[in-house]
Amino acid sequence: MSRIKWAFRSMLALVIALTVAVPSSAWAATGNVISIEIAGGSKQKMNVGETKSFQVMAKVEGFDHEQDVTGGVTWSTSNAAVVTMSKGKVKAVAAGEATIVAEVEGVKAQVVIQVQDKIKSIKASPSSYTLVKGNENTLPKVTITRANGKEEDVTSDIVWTVSKDMAVLEGGKIKGVTPGRVLLQGKYGSTTVRVPVAVTDIxxxxxxxxxxxxxxxxxxxxxxxxxxxxxxxxxxxxxxxxxxxxxxxxxxxxxxxxxxxxxxxxxxxxxxxxxxxxxxxxxxPKLQKLIMGQKNLTLSPQSTTTIGVMAKYDTGKTTMVTTSAVWSSSKPGVATVTNGKIVAVAKGKTVITAKWDNKKVTIPVTVK
The missing domain is CATH 2.60.40.1080 (Immunoglobulin-like)
Structure with missing residues (x-):
């Protein structure tokens, strides 16, 4: 009876070994499975909708090194409403926690899967960089927003890579090497954030x-x-x-x-x-127009009068600019003007002009 049991176990081990993806790591037909371990640790996180494959390594009698027995594992889940198993792949279907169990020849190992709500968006700050050749900058802060609206800082969990060797990653920083454009990519699980980087000369x-x-x-x-x-x-x-x-x-x-x-x-x-x-x-404010105190004047020879000029702006504001304006008379022989003061000289007609800023205003003057 013991010989039959031994032969059955050996045949089972051989079948499992032949299903392993990498034949060189297959465990032998002889010897018992002592223990198995699921790679990645006893507690792992996934997001709703994410699918993941787990590698299982075994200690087998007669071998100095652990053997990959993933292809021969029987899987089960403690909560199919949270995670499901199909052909060795785990799929996260709802937020919650479930334990998946791997079994080979009656030897078991398990891992707790914490399923979180689906990631709605991922954001890096800053969202872009401009680096001088030879200079470096700290890698971005990254936050995610889940479907339930919750925000999380996942900066420490991001795995960063650069698309070209124009920039390199060193000690948590990105350094410009050669002028050009490169893409800094951060991966959080199956979600990726991309940050454009421009490397410039001095x-x-x-x-x-x-x-x-x-x-x-x-x-x-x-x-x-x-x-x-x-x-x-x-x-x-x-x-x-x-x-x-x-x-x-x-x-x-x-x-x-x-x-x-x-x-x-x-x-x-x-x-x-x-x-x-x-x-x-x-x-x-924008100057709209200049306004004189009167529209026309009639003076007798040798008489004087003073007129004021007001600036009106687009805001409705008004300011007296009489002494700031530039005054002139078209016929100084009829009347002269200085800072708004008009002096009648002789009979006739003239036009007095006041200019200020880019505007001007005139008044006709008659001396009789």
């Missing part, structure tokens, strides 16, 4: 145009930034600069465009490769 000079800006309310103006490399070549950096406004209520800046919001002054600051950039912005 910029020796940065020029900002214009360095001072005057804008009317609600108007916008683009800022142009040109960088120069050591070899003399130039590059447009306008969209690479992140600007900050010292007074964001006066003017905001987005994608290199400044927009005037309220009257006042602000300073825009930015950096590129440790070079500080500034732009001074002044927001002023």
């Amino acid at each position: 910029i020796t000079k940065v020029e900002v145009t214009p360095s001072t800006i005057q804008l009317n309310l609600k108007k916008s103006k683009a800022i142009k930034v040109i960088g120069t490399y050591a070899n003399g070549k130039t590059v447009n950096l306008s969209k690479s600069i992140v600007w900050t406004s010292s007074n964001p209520s006066v003017a905001s800046v987005k994608n290199s465009s400044v927009k005037a919001l309220t009257e006042g002054k602000t300073t825009l600051t930015g950096t590129y490769q440790n070079q500080n950039l500034t732009v001074e912005v002044t927001v002023v």
Whole structure:
């Protein structure tokens, strides 16, 4: 009877060995299975919808090294509502916890599967990098949002790779090696986040145009930034600069465009490769027109009178600009004007003009 049992066990072991994916690791037809172990540990995590295969290694009599017996394993699950088994693959079907059991020749091993809600989105911060050749930066922080709305910081669980050798990963940092573009990829289980990385040469000079800006309310103006490399070549950096406004209520800046919001002054600051950039912005109301105190004048020779000029803006604001305006008379022999003071000289007609900013206003004067 013992001989029959021994022969049956040996035949079973041989059949299982022949089903192993890698024949060189198959366990022998002779000897008993002492113990088995599921690779990856006794507790593992999966996400809803994820499918995973587990490797099973066995200690077998007569062998110094563990043997791969995955192909000969009989699997079972403690909770098919959480995880199911099919052809050696585990599928996570619902959030919860289940134990899967692997069995070979009556020897068992188990692993607890913690199934979490499906990942709805994954986000890296920062979402992109610009690295100077030879410089490095800390790898991004990564968060996931599950289907139930819960957010998790999974930074420490991300496995990072780079698509090209223009950048390398060293000690939790990414380092620029060669100018060009590379993709930093982070994998969390079966979910991947991608972060574009631009590696650039050293910029020796940065020029900002214009360095001072005057804008009317609600108007916008683009800022142009040109960088120069050591070899003399130039590059447009306008969209690479992140600007900050010292007074964001006066003017905001987005994608290199400044927009005037309220009257006042602000300073825009930015950096590129440790070079500080500034732009001074002044927001002023738009001058609509100049208004004189009278529409026409009639004077007698040698008489005098003074008229005022008011500036009216698009905000409804008005300001007296009499002494700031530039005055002139079309016929000084008839009447002269200084800072709004008109002196009648001789009989005739003339036109008095006041100019201020980009506007002007006139008044006809008759001397009789």
